[in-house]
Amino acid sequence: MATLFFHSNIRFLRERRKFSQEEISEKLDLSRNKLQALESGKTKNPSAADLVKFSEYFKISMDSLFKVDLTKLSELKIRELEAGNDVYMTGTKIRVLAITVNNDNKENVEYVPVKAKAGYRSGYSDPDFLAMLPKFSMPNLPAGTHRMFPITGDSMLPVPDGSDxxxxxxxxxxQLKPGTPCIVILKGEQDFVFKLVTVSDNQLFLKSLNSVYEPFTVPVTEVLEIWQFHCYQTKEFPEPLPDLKVLAKAVRDLQEEFRDMKGKG
Incomplete structure (x- = not known):
């Protein structure tokens, strides 16, 4: 069984900042008895809400809080972790994903409507918030947890504006391959974005399919979640493709015109 360092790490981080248990209890809205139990290791399964509090307050990923003995690291390395340069991160600083299930104990697909976007950024790990979202089941989905997000704009054409x-x-x-289409959930007042994602050097390179839009980068510290594209649905009926015979004839006509022009030249 792997050694876990959560209890010793939160005690170390508190003492590193020279805070008493009373001060940290007040800052994290915890009782002192609860904090003592967490720091001593008497609480074997901390709640998700408490984990989020410690991770966000100390700016250390949950992977590192549990798996890395922070007391063995240099001050420089700890500062790198706090800055988001977490060599132990597998992606985000908080690895808590709340889900809902149906009566058969199978995961639902939650739908995040436009009006819930702002609330999602603060409630994405809150089961009570997710319970309020519309949800449905969908056959033939691959393994994993799925959600549906509305997109706006034409930056990812031919996926049309208003698609889900x-x-x-x-x-x-x-583990994402360069240029993987994804929904990226950003912090603060920033919107969800649907882009081709490439992860490198603690930042995401985000590119649109529509070349009118310039690519840009965001630091991983500004990212809450990434969801890899599976499929989309739209109310728009697709434009008919040109008849292949007509298209082939047009190509032949252009070739003949080109040959005629060369002959006359």
Whole structure:
């Protein structure tokens, strides 16, 4: 069984900042008895809410809080972890994914409507918030946790504006192949974005299919979640493709005109 360092790490991080248990309890809205139990290792299974509090307050990923003995690291390395340069991260700073299930104990596909976008950024790990979202089941989905997100704009044409993208949760961002289409959930007031994602050097390179839009980068510290594209649905009826025979004839006509021009030249 792997050694876990959560209890010793949160005690170390508190003492590193020279805070008493009373001060940290107040800052994290925990009782002192609860904090003592967590730091001593008496609480074997901390709640998800408590894990989020410690991870966000100390700016250390949950992977590192549990798996890495922070007392063995240099001050420089700890500062790198706090800055988001977490060599132990598999993607995001918080590895908690709340889900809902149906009566058969199978995961639902939650739909995040436009009006819920702002709330999703603060409630994405809150089961009560997810319980309020519309949800459905969909056959033939691959293994994993899926959600549906609406997209706006034409930056990813030919996927049309107003489409709903069904995507699979990515728990290890570093495993994404360069140029993978994904929904990226950003922090703060930033919107969800649907882009081709390339992960490198603690940042994401985001590119549109529509060349009118310039690519840009965001640091991983500004990213909450990444969901890999699976499929999309739209109310728009597709434009008919040109008849292949007509297209072939047009190509032949152009070739003949080109030959005639060369002959006259």
């Amino acid at each position: 993208v069904i995507a699979c949760y990515v728990d290890d961002w570093k």
